[in-house]
Amino acid sequence: MTMQLTADQLKSYDRNGYIEVEDLVSQQTVEALSNRLREYTHGGRSLGAIRMQVEPRVQRQEMQVTHAGDGIRKVDNLVKEDDLFRQLGLSHNIVGIISQILGSDLKMFRNSLLMKAPEVGSQKGWHQDSPYWPIEPMNLCSCWFTLDDATAENGCLAVLPGWHKKGPLPHISVTDDYVIDPSQCDLSEGVLAPVRAGGGVFFHSLLPHYTAPNKSGKWRRAIALSYMSAKSRHTGSGEGPIYLHIQGKTYPDCVN
Numbered sequence: 001m002t003m004q005l006t007a008d009q010l011k012s013y014d015r016n017g018y019i020e021v022e023d024l025v026s027q028q029t030v031e032a033l034s035n036r037l038r039e040y041t042h043g044g045r046s047l048g049a050i051r052m053q054v055e056p057r058v059q060r061q062e063m064q065v066t067h068a069g070d071g072i073r074k075v076d077n078l079v080k081e082d083d084l085f086r087q088l089g090l091s092h093n094i095v096g097i098i099s100q101i102l103g104s105d106l107k108m109f110r111n112s113l114l115m116k117a118p119e120v121g122s123q124k125g126w127h128q129d130s131p132y133w134p135i136e137p138m139n140l141c142s143c144w145f146t147l148d149d150a151t152a153e154n155g156c157l158a159v160l161p162g163w164h165k166k167g168p169l170p171h172i173s174v175t176d177d178y179v180i181d182p183s184q185c186d187l188s189e190g191v192l193a194p195v196r197a198g199g200g201v202f203f204h205s206l207l208p209h210y211t212a213p214n215k216s217g218k219w220r221r222a223i224a225l226s227y228m229s230a231k232s233r234h235t236g237s238g239e240g241p242i243y244l245h246i247q248g249k250t251y252p253d254c255v256n
């Protein structure tokens, strides 16, 4: 049966800007996705239009890795290009929960798999997603789906509950990152959102979030699947790309 959020869980998402949900897929599916990912990062599987980004310190040769795959920070476009990741992005449990939050007409804005190799993966500073993204209204929802148990030690999400209601906050550029101006938020309100492999954190695109460097001996790999209502508008220059259609209708003058 397709998973559904309860009324209390939906209220909690509205109040806090996020909700953790375990067991979105089976452990066999987690294993198949992990093996497939490893084929791309360590096994030489052809990438096609899949894009990889290397850890900045590895890129600058300030840090050495034993295998080039251990130095990868980000893998973009798996949902469009890979059959197993496409099934994940369209899976009943994830899309069902997203449609409870955003309504049933949905497009995918982006999918990025964020890798933190043991003792290599760096932090992602405190930020909100919407200020990075040319989409309005600023009401997208990401399922941060994890292939490994995400813990305090290996860099699970940390969030500022309720802060999505404060609207977009000023961001500043710092080395290798674009983060919320520290004078504009109270990080003492931050809480961790650990989740087991196969589970996910659904979070609002204005929720401030952070992940710590991976100081543990274990991998942390998670894919951020970011969905938007098909009634959203592209606010960047030009017409905007053709986004992956997830389900339901497409609207005139809205995202394609």
Ligand SMILES: O=C(O)CCC(=O)C(=O)O
Pocket (backbone or CB within 6 Å): 114, 124, 129, 142, 144, 155, 209, 210, 211, 222, 224
């Ligand atoms: O997974 C991470 O390390 C960072 C994720 C993140 O910041 C995002 O998806 O916006």
